Amino acid sequence: MSKNALKSNFSPLNSEGSPSRIPNSPIVTPSINSNDNNDRTANDRVKVILRVRPPTANDERKRTSPLEFDPAKPNKLVLHRPDAPVTHTEFEFDRVLPPGATQQDVYLSGVKDVVDDVLKGYNGTVMAYGQTGAGKTYTLGNIQPQAIGMIPRCAAEIFYQASNDPFHTYSVSMSYIQIYMELIQDLLNPQSDNLVIREDSGNGVFVAGVQEVPVSSLExxxxxxxxxxQNRAFAFTHLNAHSSRSHAVVMLTVVKRRRYLTPAEKQAEKKAEREGVSTHKVKVGKLYLVDLAGSERLKKSKSVGQRATEARSINLSLTTLGMCISARAMDDKHVPFRDSKLTRLLQESLGGNAKTTLLVNVASAQEHADETMQSLSFASRAMCVKNKPVVNERVDYKILHAELQSRMDKENDRASHLEVALSKKEEALDDAMQAAVANEKARFEAIIAALQRENEQRVAHMHSEMEGVRELAAHEQAHRNSLEKRIKELEVEKANMAEKHYNHVAMLNAQIADLLERQAEEATAHRQAAQAAALEMASAEATMAQKEAENERLRNEMGKMQQEMGVLASAHKSTLAALAKLRQSLEAAMPDAAAAAPTVDRQRSSDLPPLTYRPDQSRRAPVLRQSSEPVRSSAAAAAAAAAA
Known part of the structure; x- marks a missing residue:
């Protein structure tokens, strides 16, 4: 990616979330303060900022989070672990940022103060700690326009304040290293892959042989x-598709020089020059931006082979870091900084000459509750570590070398002039002593005149410089007045917006009240309709019950009628059988009339009326009716036959 592309893509977000360009509107508007030494106390503890990663898609499906936030207490949170002996634990830090916090919220919470102190000559450290996949690299090194990380924001802040400070000049240099498997590699010069850590009284702890490139712009x-x-070690694991396999450290060195001196400082400098002592000093601030590799459990990350070896090395160095912080928190005499390259490099940041901010990243998922508990405990111990930062002032050896060279040149010129004058005096001493004295006097007068002219020119130059300073001060005052005017306009605009907001809220409240009233009326009508429907339903059910009882009664009567029909059918059969027997007996009693009997019987049987069923209106049993005359005639005939 080219520098122009980087410049066009770099657009940090302001407090409202809208993009803004670095050259015109910086991330945070700085304040120039010439007094750099009286802002903080000598003993500063480590500042801890907790940031909770937003839930991933897998976390959204589970919809469980072990963390509980209280909006009224922005520096506290509660961790819930139902399966642990202690089910919930409360923690308190300098600031707790919920999942919805932006990158600018992180920067303003604890990073900007460190950058301001670095510009005043202090050493500063911003360190990201947490389990793998919790968002450390995203928080520090992201360069996407919608979520710019802390490293680009710190660099932008440094160059912005340097360009707007008329009283100092700045020079900035950058180094970038990684600690991979306890080997220190220069990421700007990958061939240097086994650097060593040194320490001296002037520079403190530093990496020997690392490439330090000068930078003059954010691009x-x-x-x-x-x-x-591109040279850093990354790999895929089951917990993070782009997992950092090394600890990365970006080092920004800022050298600050004074442009103008106050009258008291000028007098002190002149006195020191008379005594042969150089007072030209510069302030050197170093900013360490540390992206720690994430701790991981092998059974969760499922790392094997080289990935498992890397994970063990990372966990070992982080364990050593925790031991060093615990020892510093308890003021132990022995702190095991030399047990790891990481802790050795961060020795000044943990209880030494530095102002440190620890960014702790945790995941808002129940399955990572144990790792979150470990990170929160580490952060609580880190808050007990106290640093002793001091302003780093050094002699400006460039200016000292130029002064010594100028003094040497002046002394050489003076010696040469004295030699020439001595030779002339020796040549003219014998000829004319008075002429030599007159010439010497004239030369001295010319020298005095030249010195007077030089002094006048110097005074005129100083007057011109003072006019420039006055113009600069007037420009600054005009700029301040314009800013104050703009602030007043913004306050008026804010009041107008607040009034509009209140009116809009009142209108919304009225609309909500109307909606609630209509909903109440609809609910009442719906309740009355439901009651009427319930009454109709009860009446219908009662009618159906009556009809069902009537049907049951009819079915019972139908059964009884069928039984009576069966009884009548049996009686009919028995009557027919009796008639058949009667006929047989008559045939046996009257053998002489046997010939005529079949014809008579057939005629009589044809004359018998059929059985008829007459339904009764009162549902009584059917009545069998048969004519009695044929029977009586048959009986008379049978009697006559018997008499014959």
């Missing part, structure tokens, strides 16, 4: 940051 910083990212 150059982003370019070298991209170069280092």
């Amino acid at each position: 150059e910083c982003l370019h070298y940051l991209a170069v280092g990212e």
